[in-house]
Amino acid sequence: MLKSVRKERLVWLDIMITLVTLELMSYFYYGIRSLVLAGICIAFGFAADLLSLRLMGRKFTADDLTCTSDALMLSLMFPAVIDFKIAGIAVVFATVVAKNLFGGRRNMIFQPAAAAYVFVLTSWGRQLLQFTEPHVKTGVFEKPDVLVNSASHSFNMTGVFKHTDFEILLGNFSGAPGTVSILLLSVAAVVLMFRKSISAGAFLGTIFGTGFFALLTPMVSQRGASLKYSLVTNMVLFAAIYIVSDLRIAPKRNYYAFFYGLFIGVFSYVLVLTGAKENAIVIVSVLFTPVALGFKNLEKKIDTAANEYENTAASTGNKTGEGEISVE
Amino acid sequence: MFLINDLIALLAANLILSQALGTSTLFIAAGSRKNLVATAGVITLFTTIGSAASFFIDLAVPSSVSDLRLLFYTLVIAFLYVALLIIVYKFGSRWFEDMRKYIHVSAFNCAVMGTLFTINKRADADSALSGFGGYVSAGFEAGIGFVIAAIILTAAYRKLNSRKVPAAFRGFPAMLVYLGIISMAVYSLK
């Protein structure tokens, strides 16, 4: 029990460390506004969690700090110039509606950041999908002069990605600040997988599903380019690490988690390919929540059956043992 | 690939997720596997056969007296309701007691009546759907949509009714919010 509690906190810490590095990169490209946005999101997430837990008659413990990582995740998926009010509403939605209403971290159904992202997408889609160019640093309360579509959007619509590999690795292209730093995300993925802070099965499944379909039915003429761009655009890497592979949501066994991730990867790739749906992976991950729950139910049944089998075997063994003794 | 697109189209056209038709019945269906199979089966029967019958009603009833459509649809469903009860009683009297309640629940509800009206509306808007085949397939699709929505809810049923959910939200309120979030994801795919 103690071990599992400790593990939960360590997972939060690992996730936070990687998210903070992404936030620093975001600060480098978008300036102070990005930091303020993250701060507002974390403050709102913390306050909403504290208040709703109190209403539920529960105490706020260190394990409940996951609300801050969810909030930070969300802020990294937003453009740095998004209206602070929208960000605040989204974080409250993530914490209260998508998480605590269902019982909080002990009974997670949706990945809070993903649900809140879809919520913002349906209500403020234009604000969510318009960005400033990297290195355009707006003040905290200033409005930017020029907003552009993300590089993912341009790629989805035209099949052209006008950035060098070096720029891609460093995240020097327009898009949600935390989701474009491919090098950092790759390192984060490896670290989190080795530290077992994300579901390796779900992560690999998502990457494999997206990659396999990118090779099978390429988006652009060259299969290599299709593979590369399908993984670096549309938040695929970010979502594969922090949303699909979230240990609270993904099936526990890597075998099932792999298939869960695989389905998400394939579905989102097809949606991008056929409908040019930007950041489809986040939407699909919410839509596939019942699949994750189904796998989890299956796991529970298997565990129960295994326990029953062990108990029966043990009791049969005991009886046999007694029998042997009596024979002697 | 086409299969995935079809599945997404089926989700987007789902009468529960997009029009909230038959939500209360869905909550009953998702309660157990037996409820799910029986209710979904009976509802699919009602929507499919009902749609076939409504094709002839729509042909016969002129648009000037379209307010009478509800009455005719009600009569069709009433006929199906009685027929199904008789058939189950005659040929499956062993299951009659069990099946009876599902037939009662499935006959007059928004899932079935709503399907008939929705198909009529779609047929008015799109002539490709106004044939007999279009009506029947749309009715069957609506039934399948109900099954999908019921499966989606069944997957989370235990968690939504768990003691960990705050008492005020346990059960129906949590189910509504859960369906709302799934419906939101489906909506954002459009």
Add this chain to the structure above:
Amino acid sequence: MNNRKKLLFGGVLGDNIVLSGLMVISPVIICGDTLKNAEALIYAFSAITFLSVLISSFVPRKLPYTAKIIIYAVISSLVYIPVRLAASEFYPESIERIGIYYPLLAVNSLIVFQTEAKFYRMKKADMIISLLSCILGFDLVMLITGFLRELFAYGTINSKIVDINTVINGLAQPFGGFIFLGLMCGVYRYIRGMVSKNNNEVRSGTDVSDK
């Protein structure tokens, strides 16, 4: 008298058909996004339900259950016709917007199933009070939903612009209806739980003082 009071408030607060019984929720979810829609739905629901249940109460009790259900449905389908014709005079725009949910009100579970399970087991006067209370309960939920959703989704109240600078468009969509109704159900249950807890406390307090 006390019983009558209970019946009167029961359907509104204690056992609301929408928030507690989850009946007639499709129109609330889909069409309850403006006050005008809410008004039109309130009119239709109140008229159809009241008249249908009242007329249906004359159906002989001895008929088989299935026959009675069918007769109730047919009666409400007939009542729907004049109500609909009158509505097209008063709410022509809303009728268009409400679309298929208008006729669906006629086959709502309050008429088709609750009549048999609840209303017809009461005396006529009690039945009417209880029915009115149930209708009022629906009307109240519809009004609150229409008002709040219109305010936050469109930034208007009864089509008049209000100074709200961040509107949540999604609240006007079906998913917004689902989430809003879910939250409303939860809040209703929370308040009901608190009230009944207080009542119990008061009652137990009285008991002690009586001793």
